[in-house]
Structures are given as C-alpha cells and as structure tokens.
Amino acid sequence: MTVTWKLKLQYGALFFSVLGCVLICVSTFVPLWKFLNLDLNEMETWNMGLWHICVVQEEGGTECKYYDSFLAMPYDLRISRILMFLANGIGLTGLVMASFGIDCLKFEKEIKKKLSICGGILLLLSGIISLVPVSWIAYNTVQEFWDESIPDIVPRWEFGDAVFMGWFGAFFLLLGGSLLLCSMIIASKPTFALNKTSGEQYPLAHTTLRYPDQLALTALRHPDLTV
Structure with missing residues (x-):
C-alpha cells in the first residue's frame, strides 16, 4: 500500500488525537488541579481536583476526601466537571469516527470521507470545550493568588499538574482535528x-x-x- 500525504496526515491526526484524549481524560480524574503549601506545616500539601481533595504528608502518606455533594462544590468546579465530561465523550466519539475514516481501511470512499470530516469536527469541538474549564480554573487561581483583599498570611492556591495536562490535551485535540480536516482538503484537490x-x-x-x-x-x- 502506497503511503500518500493524505494517509500521513491521517496517521498524524490519529496520533495527536489519541494523546489529547488520554491527557484530558487523566486531567479530569486526578486531584491535581490546584495545590496548596502551608507555611505552618511545610511537610503537608493540599491537592484539589474535580472529585476530591487530598492531603499529602511526607510521613503519613496521602488521605483523600470526596466532596459531600455536587451542589456543595464551588461553582467553577461544578461547571468544569460537566464540561470535562462532555469534552471526553465528544473527543472519544470523534476519535472512533476518525479511526474508521482512514484510507487503509476498506470502506466506501463517501462513507470514509463523511466519517473523517465528522471526526475532525468533533475533535476540534472537544479541544475547544476542554479549554474552557482549564482556562477558567487557571484564571480564578491567578485572581485569588493576587487578590490584595486576602491577608498575606493566608496560603494561596497555585496551578496543579492537571491544568497543564488539560492545556496540552486540548492543543493536541485541536491539532489532530485540524490535520484530519486538512487531509480531506488535500484529497478534494485535482492532481x-x-x-x-x-x-x-x-x-x-x-x-x-x-x-x-x-x-x-x-x-x-x-x-x-x-x-
């Protein structure tokens, strides 16, 4: 089978899309969206996620507590959980459709073309949706960190690893969807x-x-x- 530019773009789109789906899926469930170091107890670190809060102690291990109620959560965390769930579902659906639309599979050309276009659009949509909660949490963290009305003695939350995973995952989803749509544009041009x-x-x-x-x-x- 001859590997054309279209097929290379499709392989690249699938690679970045899989990487993006894995990153946003991991960032959804790990309690690493924010972390807090206490000046009074430097051996203790607090980590906040969309599902629970964890206290990490160098000697005592890690203890996690789930939120008592969905409605009792902060407003930004509630919306972020919903949007991340939506982004994961749309991203996985787009990835499956894009996988069945590559040229190396034996399907009708029109069906593969429709699957690739729909998969590319869903991947782009998933990347955009996942950017919203990650950037929102990051913005609120920055606002609270530099809030002058809060006394300096009060510890401040900072960015966790999940925020960066979400940003990279959204970028890879956008890149994968763009490459997939570019492969369709190349295929439609005359030789x-x-x-x-x-x-x-x-x-x-x-x-x-x-x-x-x-x-x-x-x-x-x-x-x-x-x-």
Missing part, C-alpha cells in the same frame, strides 16, 4: 501532471473522470508527460 519539456501542467483528475479516453489521447500527443 496535476507536469510536462518536463514545456513545463505545462495538466489537470488529470477531473479529465479522467469525465473523459476516460482523454488520458490515452494526451499520452499519445505528449509522450514525455509523466502521470
């Missing part, structure tokens, strides 16, 4: 053959489809034409 002697270009893709005998006639008139 041009170049005459080495005259330097003229001949659009052969549409000519071959509309006039099957035109290709043979062109080859007789221009023996140096390479297809």
Whole structure:
C-alpha cells in the first residue's frame, strides 16, 4: 500500500488525537488541579481536583476526601466537571469516527470521507470545550493568588499538574482535528501532471473522470508527460 500525504496526515491526526484524549481524560480524574503549601506545616500539601481533595504528608502518606455533594462544590468546579465530561465523550466519539475514516481501511470512499470530516469536527469541538474549564480554573487561581483583599498570611492556591495536562490535551485535540480536516482538503484537490519539456501542467483528475479516453489521447500527443 502506497503511503500518500493524505494517509500521513491521517496517521498524524490519529496520533495527536489519541494523546489529547488520554491527557484530558487523566486531567479530569486526578486531584491535581490546584495545590496548596502551608507555611505552618511545610511537610503537608493540599491537592484539589474535580472529585476530591487530598492531603499529602511526607510521613503519613496521602488521605483523600470526596466532596459531600455536587451542589456543595464551588461553582467553577461544578461547571468544569460537566464540561470535562462532555469534552471526553465528544473527543472519544470523534476519535472512533476518525479511526474508521482512514484510507487503509476498506470502506466506501463517501462513507470514509463523511466519517473523517465528522471526526475532525468533533475533535476540534472537544479541544475547544476542554479549554474552557482549564482556562477558567487557571484564571480564578491567578485572581485569588493576587487578590490584595486576602491577608498575606493566608496560603494561596497555585496551578496543579492537571491544568497543564488539560492545556496540552486540548492543543493536541485541536491539532489532530485540524490535520484530519486538512487531509480531506488535500484529497478534494485535482492532481496535476507536469510536462518536463514545456513545463505545462495538466489537470488529470477531473479529465479522467469525465473523459476516460482523454488520458490515452494526451499520452499519445505528449509522450514525455509523466502521470
């Protein structure tokens, strides 16, 4: 099987899409969205996630407590949990559709084209949706960190690893969806053959489809034409 530019773009799109789905899925469930170091007890670190809060102690291990109620959570965490769930579902659906739309699988061309286009759009949508909660949490963290109304003695929350995982995951999803749609744009363009002697270009893709005998006639008139 010949590996074309279209197939290379599809492979690259699948690679970045899988990486993006894994990152946003992990960032959804790990309690690493925010962390807090206490000045009074430097051996203790607090980690906050969308599901629970964990206290990490160097000697006592890790203790986690789930939120008592969904409605009792902070407003930004509630919306972020919903949006991350939505982004995961849309991203996985787009990844499955994109996987069935690559050229190396034996399906009808029209079906594969529709699957690739829908998969690319869903991957882009998943990347955009996942950017919203991650950036929102990061913005609130920065606002609270530099809030002058809070006394300096009060410890401040800082960025956790999940925020960066969410940003990278969203970027990879956007990149994967863009590459997949670019592969469809490349496939829709006509192919041009170049005459080495005259330097003229001949659009052969549409000519071959509309006039099957035109290709043979062109080859007789221009023996140096390479297809």
